[in-house]
Amino acid sequence: MxxxxxxxxxxxxxxxxxxxxxxxxxxxxxxxxxxxxxxxxxxxxxxxxxxxxxxxxxxxxxxxxxxxxxxxxxxxxxxxxxxxxxxxxxxxxxxxxxxxxxxxxxxxxxxxxxxxxxxxxxxxxxxxxxxxxxxxxxxxxxxxxxxxxxxxxxxxxxxxxxxxxxxxxxxxxxxxxxxxxxxxxxxxxxxxxxxxxxxxxxxxSYQLELQKKQAELVVAADIQKSFLPGKIPDLDGFDIAATTIPAKEVGGDFYDFIEQDDNLECVIADVSGKGVPAALFMALSRIILRACAAPQRRASERLRCANKMIVDDSGSATSGMFVTLFFASLNRIDRSLVYANAGHNPPLLFRAASSSIERMDVTGVALGMMEDMEYEQRQLVLESGDILLLYTDGIVEAMNGKEEFFGENRLRSSLAAATELSAQGILDSILRDLNRFSAGAEQSDDITAMVIKVRGRSGSLNQ
Amino acid sequence: MSKMEIIHNLIEDIPVLFVSGKIDAVTSKDLETALIGLIDQNKKFLIINMEKVEFLSSSGLRVLMASLNKLKHRDGDLLLAALQPFVKDVFFLTGASRFFSIYPNQGEAINSLQAQSR
The missing domain is CATH 1.10.1760.20 (Arp2/3 complex 21 kDa subunit ARPC3)
Structure with a gap:
């Protein structure tokens, strides 16, 4: 059994x-x-x-x-x-x-x-x-x-x-x-x-998505890099430095120099959004601004022309894309500066004579937002020791661990403390201050800045 | 890290989005999805209550501009209410404030729409 x-x-x-x-x-x-x-x-x-x-x-x-x-x-x-x-x-x-x-x-x-x-x-x-x-x-x-x-x-x-x-x-x-x-x-x-x-x-499928994303990051960074000036031009009487530090996902910041006879045109800009779309829009904006160059168009006409071309050619009205851009034309002979500001963070101007800092305010709407926009231009004369600081929002909106912004006030102090240095020295000093402030917090946006320092008149003229 | 929330409401038959948090490169995609969803439902007028929006990046502003243009194209509008100082700065600095109807609070935005339809 x-x-x-x-x-x-x-x-x-x-x-x-x-x-x-x-x-x-x-x-x-x-x-x-x-x-x-x-x-x-x-x-x-x-x-x-x-x-x-x-x-x-x-x-x-x-x-x-x-x-x-x-x-x-x-x-x-x-x-x-x-x-x-x-x-x-x-x-x-x-x-x-x-x-x-x-x-x-x-x-x-x-x-x-x-x-x-x-x-x-x-x-x-x-x-x-x-x-x-x-x-x-x-x-x-x-x-x-x-x-x-x-x-x-x-x-x-x-x-x-x-x-x-x-x-x-x-x-x-x-x-x-x-x-x-x-x-x-x-x-x-x-x-x-x-x-x-x-x-x-x-x-x-998640990994595929991730790989695509990473490939996109590389492409966007390459586009951005290839559209930056290879070197900084020499301009009599001016000391110039510029840099851009792309974020992990690039945001389409750029700067540019365009030489026109006795003038040097300096541009700093920030395209809306991030990644490949922003990088392409940046390339387009840069080319359009150059295409609009003409000897008589010193600032307001240039931005008017660029805005029209961007709106007409890029379909920016549908995509909502735009670029904030500051344009300045420096004259080597009389040291005059003509600028127009299309919705960009106002650059700072340090006046050596009074040791004060002024803002170069917005004079029109960001490019690409709406057709037929007018841009005012302003003119001023630079003196020896004056310093121009052009920057993008990646600097003032950089955050520290406590989620505080670096902000314009800290940037002003940083500039004020470095006025005796060369243009490159000022730039380095500001970036050092920024680094110390953010103390390892992740950089979420491109950081771009340009410093233009007016040299003392040489020999026979003033000194 | 970057967090944003959207609450849909329908007040007097007008879609109102109550957005809170940070509208940055990452979260603006969710805002875009929400706005496109409403626009695809053939809504003409939308209100965004931004009382609790503490940060708006250029990516976020792009999404708002694109939606505004789509709505204006069909004779509608995108109304913004209760902008906080930082957000207001972004609108005024870039000049986008010239294209949007901006109201101090949600109630005034709704009143203005009702006055228009009367």
């Missing part, structure tokens, strides 16, 4: 092991993966029909003694085949199981053959209705109900009824139990694989 119980248990354990191994092998196979990706071909379907067919044959021959009834798990293979791969694979493997069962003979052979075919077909129909493998709970309940149907059909089809009744009444409980548990194992493993694949897909 004990021996046979141990023996039966061993066979049961063996059956469970075979099902687990089969489920693992099938669900990890290339063919199964292809079907999951909705790439069904006659080849992968044929392979899976054969494999699930063999699982069905195994379910017929195993013949486990459970609670006194000899039971089989023949329906399990085709059921899973239908539920996971659709009606073709379900029906195909069901037919293999049916052919084998029919060849075994016995009075329940017609009923059992019919039922195993039905298993594949019904599983496939469920797949079609759901469009995917159902949940583990659904699949298990489905298997239980299918076995109840199996028993009913056996009673209806098999003759004589009395004999069929005695077989069914003994096997009913164990069959439902065995197929239910078998489905639970199979479905759990398949669900796991499906979940893993979905997670992987999400991860892959």
């Amino acid at each position: 004990l021996d046979s119980l141990i023996n039966d248990s061993m066979i049961l354990l063996q059956a469970v092991s075979v099902i687990v191994v089969a489920a693992l092998l099938i669900s990890r196979s290339r063919y199964f993966a292809e079907i999951m990706d909705e790439r069904a071909t006659w080849k992968n379907q044929l392979v899976l029909i054969l494999v699930f067919g063999i699982v069905s044959i195994y379910g017929s021959v195993i013949g486990i003694n459970v609670l006194g009834g000899i039971i089989n798990v023949r329906d399990l293979g085709p059921l899973v085949a239908g539920l996971s791969c659709g009606p073709v694979v379900g029906l195909g493997s069901g037919l293999i199981g049916a052919a084998f069962r029919f060849s075994q003979g016995g009075f329940t052979a017609p009923a059992c053959s019919f039922v195993v075919t039905l298993a594949g077909l019904l599983g496939g129909l469920v797949y079609l209705c759901k469009g995917r493998f159902p949940s583990v709970v659904f699949a298990t309940i489905f298997a239980v109900f299918f076995e109840l149907l199996h028993m009913m059909l056996t009673l209806v089809i098999s003759q004589p009824f009395d004999l069929a009744w005695s077989v069914v009444s003994q096997a009913l409980g164990p069959m439902v139990l065995a197929n239910g548990v078998g489905m639970l194992i199979f479905a759990s493993i398949i669900s796991n694989v499906i979940r893993e694949r979905e997670t992987k897909k999400e991860r892959d």
Whole structure:
């Protein structure tokens, strides 16, 4: 008695092991993966029909003694085949199981053959209705109900009824139990694989997105860099320095120098937004401002022309893009300066004579916002020792760990403390102060600045 | 780090967005999505209550300009209410203030729209 119980248990354990191994092998196979990706071909379907067919044959021959009834798990293979791969694979493997069962003979052979075919077909129909493998709970309940149907059909089809009744009444409980548990194992493993694949897909698309983003960062930085002046021009009587420190995601800051006879035109600008769109808009703005150059257009006409071209050619009204830009034309002979400011952070002007700092205020709207805008221009004469500081909002909006801005006041103090230095010295000193202030907080925007210092008149003229 | 929240409201049939936090390069994308969503619903007038907006970058201003232009194109408007000092500076410095209807608070923005429709 004990021996046979141990023996039966061993066979049961063996059956469970075979099902687990089969489920693992099938669900990890290339063919199964292809079907999951909705790439069904006659080849992968044929392979899976054969494999699930063999699982069905195994379910017929195993013949486990459970609670006194000899039971089989023949329906399990085709059921899973239908539920996971659709009606073709379900029906195909069901037919293999049916052919084998029919060849075994016995009075329940017609009923059992019919039922195993039905298993594949019904599983496939469920797949079609759901469009995917159902949940583990659904699949298990489905298997239980299918076995109840199996028993009913056996009673209806098999003759004589009395004999069929005695077989069914003994096997009913164990069959439902065995197929239910078998489905639970199979479905759990398949669900796991499906979940893993979905997670992987999400991860892959996220990584792809990240790679794209990084490539974009590089492209934007390259565009920006290639449109900055290679060197700072020499202009008699002026000492000039400029730099730009791009943020991780570049923001389209730029500066430019344009030489026109006795004038040197100095530009600093900041394009709205970040990344590739900002970098392209920056390149466009720079070229347009150069294209609008003409000897008589010293400032207001230049910005008027540039604004018109940007609005007309870039579709900036639709995209909302704009560029704040400060334009100054320095005359080498009389040291006059004409400027116009299109919505840019007002540059600071240190006057050596009074040791005071003035702002070079906005004289018009940022370029690209609206067509037909007017820009005022202002003129002033520079004296020895005067210092112009042009900058972008990356400086005044740089933050420290306490989320405070560097601000214009700190910038003024920084400038005031460095007026004795050369242009490059002043620039370095301001950036050092800025660095000390932000103390390692991430730089979120481009930082761009230009310093123009007026030299003392040489020899014979003033000194 | 950079956080922004948008609360949609419908007051007297006018869509009002209550925005809070920082509108920077990252968060302006969410604001753009919200605004485009309303514009695609064929709304003509929108109000943004900016009482709790502490920072507006050029990316954010770009999104507002683009929406304003779209609404004006269909004879609508984008009304801004309760700008805080920093945000106000951005509008006045760049000159964008010349194109927007700016109101001291949400109530006045709504009143002005109702006066127009009467």
